[in-house]
Amino acid sequence: MSRCYDVIVVGAGPAGLSAASCLGEMGITTLVLDEQHRVGGQIYRRVEKSSPATRKIMGEEYTRGLDLADRFHKSGAEYEGGATVWNVTPDGRLAYSRAGKSQEIHAGYIIIATGAMERPHPLPGWNLPGVMGAGAANNLAKEAGLVPDGQVVLAGSGPLLLLEASLLISKGVKIAALLETTTKLPSPQALKHMPAALKRTDFLLKGLGMLREIKKAGTPYHKGVSEIKALGNGKVTSVEANIGGKVEVFPADLLLLHFGVIPNTHIFRLAGCAMKWNSLQRYWYPQTDTWGRTNFEKIFAAGDGAGVSGALAAEYKGEISALEIARCLGIIPDYERDSLAAPLRANLMRDHWPRPFIDALYAPHINGSHFADETVLCRCENIKVADIRQAVKEGVREVNEMKIVTRCGMGPCQGRMCGPAVAEVIAAELHISPEKTGLLTIRPPLKPVPLAEIAEMEIEVSAQTQADLFKNMKK
Amino acid sequence: MFKQQNEQEQREMVSVTLDGQTLKIPAGMSVTAALLAIGKTVSRISPSSHKPCSPHCLMGVCFECLMEIDGIQRQGCLVEVQEGLIINRRLNADEGERS
């Protein structure tokens, strides 16, 4: 009999930690599995080992993770880091690999709190060494105390781009250029949400503060930029961009890209969860009820993986899911679940005020027809935008069909880096919404696993499954 | 591409074998971060384009830092640095066991 838990939580970021803490505190047998080796997820990466200097630069929004981690350690929930989950089924089975061994375990409930990722935005030369996600630079600072060196160019769109720029400035990094694709003036769509956002002046003031920092540092800051290209042979040496109709070139040793954040949904799709399309933010997310339950009774989605709303909201949502599971397990009655959830929901609402404004202000302006033909879409298999367009001409209308015809999305990353953009290109060619081009079917393993680990797993193989080399050949 | 923010900070260094050579890399972080810390920016040669790659996401999504660690291809950003790791990036075409 394999190991069994009341609840398995996948991911030790804000949502996973708060959910597991809440469950652990109620004496519910809970296991947290995380790919990283320390708790905190991306936002609170390595917070427990961070130096005072790092804490000072990263500020309160980072050190909040210390309290979360502390609560988690005291909660009684179990933790296994360095654990790669590679299969999840709706009936509560989960397979993972850790320290060279794979095993399948069971749970009454599974909370998936695997967070978000930067939206991969293919552009010419983005696969050159020296081009990274802005989030990667942020992670390197937290994990290894590293800061960019040489000519650093930042490009993309979204509040986190500006946040990263201001963080780098505060660390003494000189930014050679900040290239923003967002238009100079907010859209009417964004202005509509301005009044709600004003209820959180603290939030808006912080944004203005960031802009002031960037200006004060004398950073060349361009808005409404298009046609960004990374140039170089063997590594990036310059960045080209169209600025107000004029093509400019910036020398660069490092290009950091950021085009917003999208839920990391592979694990939900693997489990077979029903997915929904957010047409403003142009991303897929798992359908959930107000407790975070997906269409499957036993599978919950918490945090940014269920729809991007930031670290604080993730924390509240994790706990809200935990309360509903505690009710299902018979540990608390309905009314207690509701009264415990009430302050969390109030916090969630307060946190949510500025989001429609921010979301509309930085809504992705993606037009699949603007991708350059020579851009490598699928980095793993080296498939270019032109290859996708050609396949559409030959009749392909769906992302899975695209995958089998071109190999796009078939490499080790399994479409994590190309999936969203491929849908945009197909959709633009066919003049339909990306929603109508389908979603890549995700099968195990979610992450690569050595065959030896599978061969050595302790699972029963029934006669039905037992390989019969000749079953079809006896005929 | 990157430098240490606080140059005075003393970091624990451990010995590993990188592409056949023994060298010291900082501990307490992932293999990918440690290699960037010592200026090794190329993580692998793409088996499809045959061109060099560098890490892109540092959070387990992009698979650009796939490298052979103790005989298995792994995402370097998800492997913690340990004394004695044998890391092979196989940067030369003729040693491309996996290309």
Place this chain on the structure above:
Amino acid sequence: MASADVIIIGGGISGAATALGLVEAGAGKVLVFDEQLPSQRLSRGNFGLTWFMCKGANNPVYASWCRMATRQWPEFAARLEEETGYDIELEWTGGAIHAFGEEQCRAHEQSIATLKAACAKVDLDYPVSVLSRDEFARMVPDIEVGPDVTGVMYTADQGHVNPLKLLAAVRCAFQQKGGKYSGGHSVSAVVPENDGSITVKTSKGTYHCAKLIIAAGHGSQRLLKPLGYTLNIYPQRGQLMVTERYKRVLKIPVLCTRQTPDGTFIIGLSTEDTALDSGVTLPAMKNQADNAVRLFPLLRKLNWVRSWGAIRVMTPDGAPIYSRLPEHQNITVLALHSAVSLAPLKISRIAPWILGKDEASQISHFSNERFNV
């Protein structure tokens, strides 16, 4: 109402290859409707062997049909590649089936004897033999053969291909020659008219044609049912796994494990009766992984990166169904597994047969009515 000379429902390998054969044979205006549903995907989940070995032990006509197909493969592939520019990665290297232990070796010998006898009935040789472990090891010098392998069944006259590139190339060639392929196009009903022509109702309007080919896999039943016709087919799942790339060390495909020219290993041999569930299961993955690493221990250290399930269109005797509907002679159904191996015959034999240009005796053996006795 749009009209065509021939409409093919189903753009998998059999439907697309037949369509290509039809345009080449001068069938006039030919349309293919393909739903591209990401579900059963027999033509998208194929292992990629171009084999005759072991096929037709109880059916000499099927044995000779498979043999004829494999003989046509090299020329078929060369022509397709030349016309489309696609590299479909055909390698004519022979193929093997391994045996773990003496008992399995003896079963191989028995299978060869049975098939030799069956083929003799139709004046066909059966160039298959059992090789010892050492003989096989010498044929694959770059990869260690596991200690559990006792021997293999082998023939030099077959190979393997990239089934996905094959599908894309066939569709491309069809369109180059004037055929019209319509993806994401679903058919809701087939209505035979009194004059023998057929009306086809689709998600994008109604069409009219002189001849109709239904090659929609398990989806064919739905269209045939209102015509009072049932295909003798059942679903059988196969699960496949694929590894990361590795330098080329295995040139000869083995039934359950082959290395593709780009270096990945494809592993799979499951044959399960699971209705239309195309999911993958851990027990099957474990079983197949275990089998593969026993066969080639090198695979132990390679990462498994992907898996999928696909639903075979299986018939009670394992041979294909090529049938004209008795009541509606202008409607033909194609229902089969092994579509890759048999692909060349869709062009050389099936398309001319549909057009009434080739009434070869063999095809009559593959009617759906053979099961209705």
